[in-house]
Structure formats: C-alpha cells, structure tokens
Amino acid sequence: MAWYNSTTKHFDLGPPMYPVSENTNPNATINPVFELAYWRFGLTVALNWKRRQGQNVPRTWTNVLNNLAPLPIVNETYPIYEGVPEMWIDPVTFTDHPAMIGIYGLLPPTPDVNLTIVANTATKISEIWDFENLFGWDFPMLAMNAARLGRSEQAIKYLLDVNFDFDDVGMPIGGPRVPTPYFPGSSSLLMAIACMAGGWDGDGGSHFPEGWDVESEGFWRCL
Structure with a gap:
C-alpha cells in the first residue's frame, strides 16, 4: 500500500x-x-x-x-x-x-x-x-523495451537468447528455478511479437529489424 x-x-x-x-x-x-x-x-x-x-x-x-x-x-x-x-x-x-x-x-x-x-x-x-537465472517472461519484457528504444536487433537477440528456451514439444521452459511448462514465457513471447508487429500508441506499424520481410495484419497497437 x-x-x-x-x-x-x-x-x-x-x-x-x-x-x-x-x-x-x-x-x-x-x-x-x-x-x-x-x-x-x-x-x-x-x-x-x-x-x-x-x-x-x-x-x-x-x-x-x-x-x-x-x-x-x-x-x-x-x-x-x-x-x-x-x-x-x-x-x-x-x-x-x-x-x-x-x-x-x-x-x-x-x-x-x-x-x-x-x-x-x-x-x-x-x-x-545474470541472464542464466532469468525467468522465461523476462526476455520478451526486455525485447519490448529494446523495440521501443529503437533497438530492434537487440529485441530479436533477447527473443532468440539461448536461455529463453522451449522443449521438444514446444512447451516454454521458464528457467532453472521454475518447472516446465512455464506459460508466462509463451504468453509474453506472443505479446512481444504483437508489439513488434503492430507498434504502440504514437508509433504504429512494424518494428522488426531493417531488412526483415515481415507481413502482419489485424494487430492492435500496444498502449
């Protein structure tokens, strides 16, 4: 309080x-x-x-x-x-x-x-x-921040970080301190991709790195 x-x-x-x-x-x-x-x-x-x-x-x-x-x-x-x-x-x-x-x-x-x-x-x-001890949803959170700062390459690096992992059947691995599946990891990944596809208030549109060929439609802008 x-x-x-x-x-x-x-x-x-x-x-x-x-x-x-x-x-x-x-x-x-x-x-x-x-x-x-x-x-x-x-x-x-x-x-x-x-x-x-x-x-x-x-x-x-x-x-x-x-x-x-x-x-x-x-x-x-x-x-x-x-x-x-x-x-x-x-x-x-x-x-x-x-x-x-x-x-x-x-x-x-x-x-x-x-x-x-x-x-x-x-x-x-x-x-x-210490990225080795992050939880799954931390990487998409970092990616959303990087994208807003105009660091789209860094955003992709966070989403592809070796410590942000999924198992053989696609279940999100949350990190060394939580059990799998750790669904905050998958939901935050979807949120980060949506933000990069649709943008946010005041700066709509795609925010993927230059040279990427990305098609998206129907995404609302993030707040």
Missing part, C-alpha cells in the same frame, strides 16, 4: 514489500521503480474510467497519484528500488527479474519516465545482468 511520508511530502510504497524480483529484503525495500510506474499507470486508468462513466473521482486517488514518490535514480540509471546498495556492483542485485526496464515496454511510459535514463539502464542490463 501507499503511505504518506511527512518528511518528503510524497506517498511511498513499502516497506515492507516484495517487488517483482522477490529477491530483496522486504523490510528494506521502498519505492521500487516498476511498482511506482505501475501505480501511476493504474491510477491514471482508474481516474479516466471514472470520468468516462460520469462518476466522481475520489480525492484520495488523485492525491496519491499527484504525490506519489518519484522514480529513484542511481548513477543515471533506474535501480530496482530506492536506496538499494551497490546496485550495479553486488551480483545479488542484478539477477532475477530486471523489472525496472518494464516501465518502458511492458508498460506504456508514464509522464515521469526519463527515456535517457531508460536507455542507460537497458544498456547496463545488457552488459552485466
């Missing part, structure tokens, strides 16, 4: 909480990047639905949305959560889900997302993240 921090004058998420990665200390985890962005996105959608239906928007919703904590930044990159020690030094912090990259790709960008910092974060992840 969000709670009001009288010192910063912002609403914080946690502690205690587990973010997407689930590999952090819940008593120290505060304002994880992906969850902050998801709260902003979710509250914005909820407010728009209320207005569209001619209903009153609860003041508490608007208050939280307008005063939610800003996305934390470490060395011009987005970390897992605010105050995480040694984000790009301690291997424990760059394993499991690289969820912070989902704020631009899996989610549509919220107004506070800085694309330069997103790009820096994506580059850092590609350089040092």
Whole structure:
C-alpha cells in the first residue's frame, strides 16, 4: 500500500514489500521503480474510467497519484528500488527479474519516465545482468523495451537468447528455478511479437529489424 511520508511530502510504497524480483529484503525495500510506474499507470486508468462513466473521482486517488514518490535514480540509471546498495556492483542485485526496464515496454511510459535514463539502464542490463537465472517472461519484457528504444536487433537477440528456451514439444521452459511448462514465457513471447508487429500508441506499424520481410495484419497497437 501507499503511505504518506511527512518528511518528503510524497506517498511511498513499502516497506515492507516484495517487488517483482522477490529477491530483496522486504523490510528494506521502498519505492521500487516498476511498482511506482505501475501505480501511476493504474491510477491514471482508474481516474479516466471514472470520468468516462460520469462518476466522481475520489480525492484520495488523485492525491496519491499527484504525490506519489518519484522514480529513484542511481548513477543515471533506474535501480530496482530506492536506496538499494551497490546496485550495479553486488551480483545479488542484478539477477532475477530486471523489472525496472518494464516501465518502458511492458508498460506504456508514464509522464515521469526519463527515456535517457531508460536507455542507460537497458544498456547496463545488457552488459552485466545474470541472464542464466532469468525467468522465461523476462526476455520478451526486455525485447519490448529494446523495440521501443529503437533497438530492434537487440529485441530479436533477447527473443532468440539461448536461455529463453522451449522443449521438444514446444512447451516454454521458464528457467532453472521454475518447472516446465512455464506459460508466462509463451504468453509474453506472443505479446512481444504483437508489439513488434503492430507498434504502440504514437508509433504504429512494424518494428522488426531493417531488412526483415515481415507481413502482419489485424494487430492492435500496444498502449
């Protein structure tokens, strides 16, 4: 839940909480990047639905949305959560889900997302993240981010990564820590391909690498 921090004058998420990665200390985890962005996105959608239906928007919703904590930044990159020690030094912090990259790709960008910092974060992840211990759906999430950043070749590399695997009958292998079949892997692959085929709001159409001959029809643009 969000709670009001009288010192910063912002609403914080946690502690205690587990973010997407689930590999952090819940008593120290505060304002994880992906969850902050998801709260902003979710509250914005909820407010728009209320207005569209001619209903009153609860003041508490608007208050939280307008005063939610800003996305934390470490060395011009987005970390897992605010105050995480040694984000790009301690291997424990760059394993499991690289969820912070989902704020631009899996989610549509919220107004506070800085694309330069997103790009820096994506580059850092590609350089040092522990890909052997990712879950199946992480690779399509990374691919959706790469595609939105205009890095279509990198998007394809993520989708064809040796660690993003399927068994002999086509069942998705989720990685070394989950049983097969791991269907989030296959569903996220479909989502990533759909986004690359149909584009997204403000940039529709194919986003496959130059020189690829891809035909698609009937795809709605992603948000």
